[in-house]
Amino acid sequence: MKAQHPKEKKRGLKISRKGAPYSPKKALETGDKPERRKAVRANHSGKFYKAHTPDNAVRSVKELPRDDKGENTVEVKSRFLPRPSGKRPEEKLPVILETAASANYALIDSGNGLKLERYGNLRIIRPEGQALWQPALSEKDWQDVDAIFTGNTDEEGMGRWNFPKLPLGETWPLSWDGMSFLGRFTSFRHVGVFPEQDAHWRFMEELIKKANRPVKVLNLFGYTGLASLIAARAGAEVTHVDASKKAILWAKENQEVAHLTDRPIRWICDDAMKFVEREGRRGKHYDIILLDPPAYGRGPHGEVWQLFDHLPEMVKRCRAILSDNPIAVILTAYSIRASFFAIHELMRDEFTGLGGLIESGELILREEKAKRALSTSLFSRWIF
Secondary structure, eight states: OOOOOHHHHHHOOEEOTTSSEEOHHHHHHHOOHHHHHHHHHHHOOSSOOOSOOOTTOOOOGGGSOBOTTSOBSSOOOOOOOOOOOSOOOEEEEEEEEEEOOOSSEEEEEEETTEEEEEETTEEEEEEOTTOOSOOSSOHHHHHSOSEEEOOOTTSOGGGGEEOSSSOOOSEEEEEETTEEEEEEOOTTSOOSOOGGGHHHHHHHHHHHHHHOSOOEEEEETOTTSHHHHHHHHTTOEEEEEESOHHHHHHHHHHHHHTTOTTSOEEEEESOHHHHHHHHHHHTOOBSEEEEOOOSEEEOTTSOEEEHHHHHHHHHHHHHHTBOSSOOEEEEEEOSOSSOHHHHHHHHHHHTTTSOOEEEEEEEEEEBSSSOOEEEEEEEEEEEO
């Protein structure tokens, strides 16, 4: 019979394969995926329980992991928190914000799960799950391209792209309303710009110019910095936050290409949730907040972001750091299985008592030839 670990008798711990004491409760707290799965198997009898749950989540008592004595191993905290009091903001929905073809970008055609686009002078094919229909243009039109994203997992970076005509460099020049920046072939199919954001950029730019006063903008999940550069060019003082060092470096490169190095922009590589929490403790405030979170992501130190788990808390914390004379909060959500009503009602609830208007709907791209609409994302924005 295998000898029992001395701590097992005292604490009722299991032994891991490496011989170290193994605690299901500790595994649940650490958030390590393999350990969470072991914890669920070791502690739970009955329905599967997702161990990585926000601290303030309500759990059914029957679904809670239990130790050998039948006691809960996870502390239960109520999710029924106080709601903001007062009148909910007015609402306008659905709002469809459209980006049409321009000299710098066009959705040429789409279909069969793909989209054919023009970025500057390059014609590019990328995957597009929303394009359920057949292409409107001929096969010959689709063969006249400069770059195709293959998604080859055996390659990295540009190796996941195919260049049918000539080998291309990693970057190429692009511009938005006279502001230059760099496109880049990345290993995750993106090229550094989301053209459908054009509507938000123009809206934000107009708000800043009309304010006729110093405006502070916080851009969370800021990616390659185009919104930050547009806000700075319009006259705002900008704080740009992203968890990716590569994205921050790309954004700084774009700032140089755009000749905006003299504009006040703070580039911060940090976990967005932690940053907003610290700003609240420091008493910092912003007039405009941009939120463009992914469905799933990780912070620079391994922090986990799950949109459905963490977005409500993020919106609440953003409200807490709005200035006494706020202008707007603009939220965009990509790649999620939800209606825009989900984020619309979240925003109306969280901005209750502040007045203003909540506009919600979808961002779409309009095809250059067939004029079909391609939905890209959901949005909701609070306007004071």
